[in-house]
Amino acid sequence: MNINKLLFVLYLIGAHVCCGELLTPVGATASSSASDTPPVNLINNSGLSLPISEASLHSNEDNTYWASSYSGGTGWLVLDLGSTWAVDGAILWQYNRPNLGNLGVSDFDILASTDMNNWTTVMSDAYLPRSQTDTFGGVQESDAFNFTSTPARYLKLDIKDNHGSNALVALSEVKFTGTAIPEPSSAILILLTGGLIYFKTRILGGR
């Protein structure tokens, strides 16, 4: 493979395959919450082991999770990524206070939006397993949910049920995965660069 073909292959890999990042929301709102369990506890890394990654474990300490007010076990969360990304997954850490696993999120949908007005359902009837704190020594592993890559700044978790309590619903931490969407000028530059490499390789006989 000559250098021109190598450049073109690298361009294709860079433009189309590259790497999802772990995205931490910058804002969180909830259908309701108790005063000592606000939704910011879902996005401030509270309770997560270092270094922060999908493999981090969430502690079961007080004031590290979100819990609704008495809601019958349903509710919603809106997470704000701060800017629009091509989002392709959610990483959730289940609520894991000891002997209270019935409060954790079970059935939920995920909706995506760029403007908080128009919403697209990207995941229907997803299921988050009940915390296994007994077997994991009190710390909680994450659960990953993948969906078709969708442009989104706002992600809504529509929580339709918990694990059996008729009181409230709770969750420990939320992140997403996705890739940056190039600015229009950057996108044009990428296309021009790819086109020039292709032209040089295939039309001018660089093969």
Ligand SMILES: [Ca+2]
């Ligand atoms: Ca937390």
